[in-house]
Amino acid sequence: MRPVYLDNNATTRVDPQVVEAMLPFFTEQFGNPSSIHSFGSSVGGAVKAARKQVQALLGAEFDHEIIFTSGGTESNNMAILSALEAMPGRDVIITTKVEHPAVLSVCEYLEKTGRAKVHYIGVDSFGRLDLEAYRAALSDRVALVTLMWANNETGTIFPVEPLAELAKEVGALFHTDAVQAVGKVPITLKGSAIDMLSLSGHKLHAPKGIGALYVKRGVRFKPQMRGGHQERGRRAGTENAPGIVALGKAAELAMAAMADEQTRVKALRDRLEAGIMQRVPNCFVNGDKYDRLPNTCNVAFEFVEGEAILLHLTRAGIAASSGSACTSGSLEPSHVLRAMNIPFTAAHGSIRFSFSRESIDEDVDRVIEVLPGILEKLRTLSPFWAGANEAPKEFKPVYA
Amino acid sequence: MWDYSEKVQEYFFNPKNAGVLAEANAVGEVGAISCGDALKLMMKVDPVTNVILEAKFQTFGCGSAIASSSALTELVIGKTIEEALKLTNQDIADFLGGLPPEKMHCSVMGYEALQAAVANFRGETWTDDHEEGALICKCFGVDEGMVERAVRMNNLTTIEQVTAYTKAGGGCLTCFDALEGVLAKVNAEMVAEGVLDPAKAYKLGSVDPLALKKKPTPKAAAPAPVVSLGEIAPVRTSHPAPAGVSPLDPATPTPALTNLQKIRLIEQAIEELRPNLRADNGDCELVDVDGSTVYVRLSGACVGCQMASVTVSGIQQRLAAKIGSPIRVVPVGKN
Ligand SMILES: Cc1ncc(COP(=O)(O)O)c(C=O)c1O
Numbered sequence: 001m002r003p004v005y006l007d008n009n010a011t012t013r014v015d016p017q018v019v020e021a022m023l024p025f026f027t028e029q030f031g032n033p034s035s036i037h038s039f040g041s042s043v044g045g046a047v048k049a050a051r052k053q054v055q056a057l058l059g060a061e062f063d064h065e066i067i068f069t070s071g072g073t074e075s076n077n078m079a080i081l082s083a084l085e086a087m088p089g090r091d092v093i094i095t096t097k098v099e100h101p102a103v104l105s106v107c108e109y110l111e112k113t114g115r116a117k118v119h120y121i122g123v124d125s126f127g128r129l130d131l132e133a134y135r136a137a138l139s140d141r142v143a144l145v146t147l148m149w150a151n152n153e154t155g156t157i158f159p160v161e162p163l164a165e166l167a168k169e170v171g172a173l174f175h176t177d178a179v180q181a182v183g184k185v186p187i188t189l190k191g192s193a194i195d196m197l198s199l200s201g202h203k204l205h206a207p208k209g210i211g212a213l214y215v216k217r218g219v220r221f222k223p224q225m226r227g228g229h230q231e232r233g234r235r236a237g238t239e240n241a242p243g244i245v246a247l248g249k250a251a252e253l254a255m256a257a258m259a260d261e262q263t264r265v266k267a268l269r270d271r272l273e274a275g276i277m278q279r280v281p282n283c284f285v286n287g288d289k290y291d292r293l294p295n296t297c298n299v300a301f302e303f304v305e306g307e308a309i310l311l312h313l314t315r316a317g318i319a320a321s322s323g324s325a326c327t328s329g330s331l332e333p334s335h336v337l338r339a340m341n342i343p344f345t346a347a348h349g350s351i352r353f354s355f356s357r358e359s360i361d362e363d364v365d366r367v368i369e370v371l372p373g374i375l376e377k378l379r380t381l382s383p384f385w386a387g388a389n390e391a392p393k394e395f396k397p398v399y400a
Numbered sequence: 401m402w403d404y405s406e407k408v409q410e411y412f413f414n415p416k417n418a419g420v421l422a423e424a425n426a427v428g429e430v431g432a433i434s435c436g437d438a439l440k441l442m443m444k445v446d447p448v449t450n451v452i453l454e455a456k457f458q459t460f461g462c463g464s465a466i467a468s469s470s471a472l473t474e475l476v477i478g479k480t481i482e483e484a485l486k487l488t489n490q491d492i493a494d495f496l497g498g499l500p501p502e503k504m505h506c507s508v509m510g511y512e513a514l515q516a517a518v519a520n521f522r523g524e525t526w527t528d529d530h531e532e533g534a535l536i537c538k539c540f541g542v543d544e545g546m547v548e549r550a551v552r553m554n555n556l557t558t559i560e561q562v563t564a565y566t567k568a569g570g571g572c573l574t575c576f577d578a579l580e581g582v583l584a585k586v587n588a589e590m591v592a593e594g595v596l597d598p599a600k601a602y603k604l605g606s607v608d609p610l611a612l613k614k615k616p617t618p619k620a621a622a623p624a625p626v627v628s629l630g631e632i633a634p635v636r637t638s639h640p641a642p643a644g645v646s647p648l649d650p651a652t653p654t655p656a657l658t659n660l661q662k663i664r665l666i667e668q669a670i671e672e673l674r675p676n677l678r679a680d681n682g683d684c685e686l687v688d689v690d691g692s693t694v695y696v697r698l699s700g701a702c703v704g705c706q707m708a709s710v711t712v713s714g715i716q717q718r719l720a721a722k723i724g725s726p727i728r729v730v731p732v733g734k735n
Contacts, residue, residue, distance in 0.1 A: 305437070307462035311412060345460065381418050381466060383429070383440040383458040396661055397431035397438045398516060398526065 004318040004363045008203075009152050009180060009296060009354035014246070015205040021249040022207070025242035033239050034230065043241050050248025054212055057251040058197065059188030062217050067231045068244050071211035072179040072200030073102040076146075078213055078224050078235070079175040079196040080106050083144035084116055086220035087173060090143035094119045094172075096129060096158075097339040099148050103177055104335075107146075116143070126288045127156035127340050135166065142172040149181035149197075153336040153352060154287030155296025157185070164193035173219065179203055179211075183254035184261055184293050195219045201243065205356070206250035210243030257357045265355050266294035268364050272353060273297050275368035280375050281388035286342060286350055295355040300337075300346035301375055303384040303392060309351055312374040318367055321352045345384055345392070404463060405497035411467035416474055421456035428516030428526065430509060437461030437506065439469050441513040443476065445521050450481045457513075464496075464503040471495045472510040481518055487511070501570070505538035527668070536582065537568035537575045544582055551586040557602050559583065578721040580604060662723055663689050669722045670696070673715060684715065693728045694719060 005013070025046065031039030033047050048063070055063045069075045080093070080103065095107050097120045110116040119137040122130045129147070138145075145167040150157045164174040175196040181187065182197075183204035189197065196219065201210040215221050215234070227236030273285060276299055286298040301309065306322030313320055337347040353367065379385040386393040404412070424442035431438035437460060444454040455473040459466050471492050476484045489507035493499045499507060519526035535543050550556060550565040559576070562583055563569040569579050584604045590596035670686050677684050687695040696715065716729040 303460065305461050305465070308412070308466060311409075311463045315413065348460075381415065381458055382460045383438060384460055395429065395438070395440065396664065397429040397440070398512075 001317055002362070004366050006353040006355060006359065006363060006367065007319045007321050008356035008359075009155075009352065010321055011202045011208065012205045012356050013358060014202075014207050015250060015253055017253060018206055018246045018249045022242040022246040025245050029241075033241055034228070046245050046248075047239055047241060050244045050251075053248035053251045054199075057182065057187070057255050058199075058214055059186075059190050060214055060216075061190040064232060065189075065214050065217055067213045067215060067235050068239060068247070069211045069213050069235060070209050070240070071202070072100070072177065072198050075198030075200070075211050075213035076100075076102040076175075076177055077106055079198060079215075080110070080144060080146060081224050082222040083146075083173045083175065083196070084110065085222040087143035090141050090172070091115070092117045092119065092137075092139065092142045094121065094134065094137050094142055094145045094147075094167075096121045096123065096147055098123055098127065098151055098153075098336045099146070100152055100177060100179070103146055103148070117141075121147075123156075123339050125340050125342070127151060127154050127286070127336070128288050128291075129158050129163070134163065138166060138170045138172070140170055142167070142170055144173045144175060146175040146177065149176045149178035149187075150185070150293050150296075151287070151336060152180045153334060154298045154340075155180070155293035155354075156287040157181070157291040157293065159291070160194065161192050164195075168193045180293060180296075183251075183258075184295055186258060189214060189216070201247045201250060204250050204254050206246045207243060210240055210247045212247065260357050262294055265357060265359060268359055268361065269295055269297050269353075269355050272364045272367060273299070275364065276371060279368065279372045282390075283375075284346070286337060286340065295359075296352065297354070298350055298352045300342060301349040301351065302343075302346045303382045304345075304349045304375065304378040306349050306351055308378050309349065309374060312378070313351075313367075313370070316366075316370045316374075318370065320367075321354075322350065403500060404467075405499075407495075407497040408464055408467040408499065411470045411496060412463040415457075415466055415470035417454075417456045417470060417477075418458070419456050420458065421454060424454075424456070426452075426517040426521035428513040428518075428520060430512045430516050437465045437509055439465070439509050439513045441469070441472065441510075441517045443517050443521070445481060452476045452479055452481065452484060461506065461509075462503075464499050465506040465509065467496055468492050468499070468506040468510045469513070472514060476514065481521065484514060485518060487514065508535070508538055536578045537566075537570075542566050542568035544578075547579065547582045548586050551583055552590065555590075555596065556583070557587060557596075557600050559602075559607055575721070577717055580607070581717045581721075665722050666694055666719055666727075669719050670715070673718060687732055693730055695730050695732050698731050 025043065029039075029043050029046070031037070031041075031043045033040055033044040035041070047068075051063045051066050051068075054066045058066075060066065067078075069078065084091070084093070093107055093110065093116045095103055095118060099107075107116070107118045107120075111118045119133075121133050121137065124130065145163070147158050147160060147163055149160050160174075160176045160178075164176075167174040173195045174193060175198070176194055178187065178197045179200045180203060182199040187197075194214075195216050197214040199212050199214075202208040213235075221234055223234050223236070225236050228238070230236055230239055276283060277285075280301065282302040283299050286300050287296070310320065310322050333344070333347045334350070337350055342350070355363075383395045383397075384392045421442035421444060423444055425447070426443040426445050428441040429439070439461070440458045442456045442458075443452050445452050455477050457469040457473055459469040461469075472487075475487055475491065475495055489504070489511040492507040492510045493504060496507075516526040536547055547562060547566055547568055551562065554561070554565055556562050556565060559569060559579060562579060569575055580602075581604070583602045587596060587601040591598045591601050666689060667686055670684060674684060683699045685697050685699075687697050689695070694716075716727055719727040719729065
């Protein structure tokens with residue numbers, strides 16, 4: 001049986017066309033793009049072409065606004081550290097409580113080491129940003145606002161463009177972690193107030209370890225990686241030519257598949273969600289149902305624990321992921337669901353299904369087929385379970 | 401995903417003795433707040449011979465929590481109460497062919513459920529009465545007394561040392577705050593007694609918890625004047641209630657259970673603290689709980705004493721550790 005892969009927000013399969021495009025750059029075209037001789041120059045040309053492909057996907061005005069990096073984490077680190085250095089006299093960062101650790105831990109570190117004051121803006125129970133708190137936090141001391149375009153756990157989209165306009169009004173730089181948004185929703189950076197944007201290849205069918213940071217022309221930038229003159233001195237190090245070519249091809253394919261993502265993929269997601277709601281009692285969708293990535297579905301199943309659900313799904317050949325951190329090495333529940341104030345047994349029982357253009361109808365059918373049985377089995381094991389659509393059972397264990 | 405033994409997987413996918421035991425006469429209901437797990441153990445005990453004839457369980461928790469619960473029932477059936485009480489959490493883990501270190505607390509939960517069920521059978525009420533204070537580290541079953549002793553006897557002044565000597569904090573590190581609290585408290589006592597150089601004493605918050613794999617809770621944005629929403633067009637301020645929402649939908653008020661549970665935990669934590677305060681001629685009572693703010697009345701030597709703020713932050717820390725979320729403790733006046 002075909003394995004069902006619904007964990008595309010974690011990573012995607014590299015598209016065979018992408019593999020094909022990058023392979024020659026390991027073999028015949030192995031040159032260093034900086035070399036003058038013919039080995040290098042053809043590689044240099046390919047890197048330039050890839051830059052244009054990424055530029056097109058982002059709707060950026062100039063190709064040199066794209067800096068290739070090793071991925072989303074590096075791009076986020078680079079953007080935040082650069083902004084702080086580039087804005088002397090300003091030492092405040094505004095971010096949110098629901099960012100990816102690649103932003104949160106950088107902010108926490110800067111705070112801890114006394115280099116910045118950080119405002120972590122909260123969200124409501126749908127995961128939407130607390131706009132009043134955001135506006136209140138803006139001041140002429142803010143060096144950088146960094147807000148994610150779309151949340152990796154719930155798919156909830158922040159209205160980054162108008163939020164960037166507000167940041168502009170106080171003279172702050174605006175960065176967005178768009179790792180989950182790029183390739184899934186249309187983006188036009190030209191003419192927007194967004195100064196910097198991070199993207200990661202492995203979320204859009206390119207390999208792991210390649211990504212990019214968009215830096216708008218004219219925005220002050222302080223390199224964090226010093227060395228050679230690559231990437232116009234903004235990110236030293238011999239270019240990862242195969243990765244860059246792959247990212248370019250993936251960007252081109254993502255552009256072409258955008259319509260599919262918005263229609264067919266979204267329909268798959270909606271059908272899964274409706275199917276679950278219909279067949280499984282006591283569950284609800286986490287996140288903003290209206291402003292959400294078309295591929296992401298995060299469902300809270302009350303009275304059961306996520307890891308237990310995932311173990312059963314895994315055995316049924318279905319890959320998804322859990323909002324319960326019990327699976328991930330730490331024991332704390334997801335900081336995103338916690339920030340949304342999702343009640344505790346429901347937060348622990350949240351499962352994320354994330355689709356891609358490779359997903360098919362059969363994937364949805366399989367999940368809908370096995371999930372109700374898994375939930376029923378686990379719920380009969382649960383001391384909180386009192387029956388379908390009932391309130392939780394009176395169960396007050398002694399918490400030690 | 402965790403590296404579970406075959407036996408854990410077997411007991412998770414096909415748990416033995418799952419479900420409700422209607423004719424149980426020994427019931428234990430316990431939870432481990434660190435992981436959000438909870439277990440109800442039901443046993444039928446022969447009142448004459450004290451033999452455990454049947455045992456069943458219901459568990460809210462991850463794979464190893466369910467497997468540990470099932471293993472526990474298998475281990476106790478056929479034993480007398482007295483024999484069963486000799487079981488330790490390690491026996492449960494061994495039965496399952498071992499548990500990942502971060503999941504050891506699942507076996508501790510099984511151990512506690514058994515203690516609670518026996519107490520219930522004997523008509524006693526069970527509280528988590530570790531002789532020397534509550535368990536601090538669930539992963540390795542280390543209680544406060546053990547940490548205190550290790551710190552004193554070995555002049556420990558860092559969290560890493562405490563972990564090396566006691567294992568506490570070597571797993572999930574959700575106990576970081578509590579651990580840090582004990583270390584700082586004992587070091588302060590040692591400084592006061594003149595047995596520790598004040599420069600060496602551990603200071604609260606002096607460790608980079610990131611380095612210890614612990615993520616600090618982000619601080620909330622500073623309170624700021626309310627500013628009108630402005631006209632960010634694409635954002636709606638309220639959603640129509642989605643159809644078919646369940647009773648726990650975050651938009652609707654959450655049921656009383658969690659609140660009640662919370663208040664109970666707070667009461668319990670304060671009760672546990674009172675003997676210490678009384679030993680210092682002070683006292684503390686719970687006045688009210690409002691959301692995450694807890695109002696307490698301090699009396700006796702605690703009032704006006706220089707240590708009052710230390711006491712309050714100690715209570716705060718203790719409560720936060722118990723509840724698993726930040727709590728603000730506000731002392732209120734005499735009336
Ligand atoms: C929102 C978000 N930001 C950043 C990252 C990190 O990207 P990368 O894995 O390329 O470092 C991820 C992926 O895990 C993500 O989902």
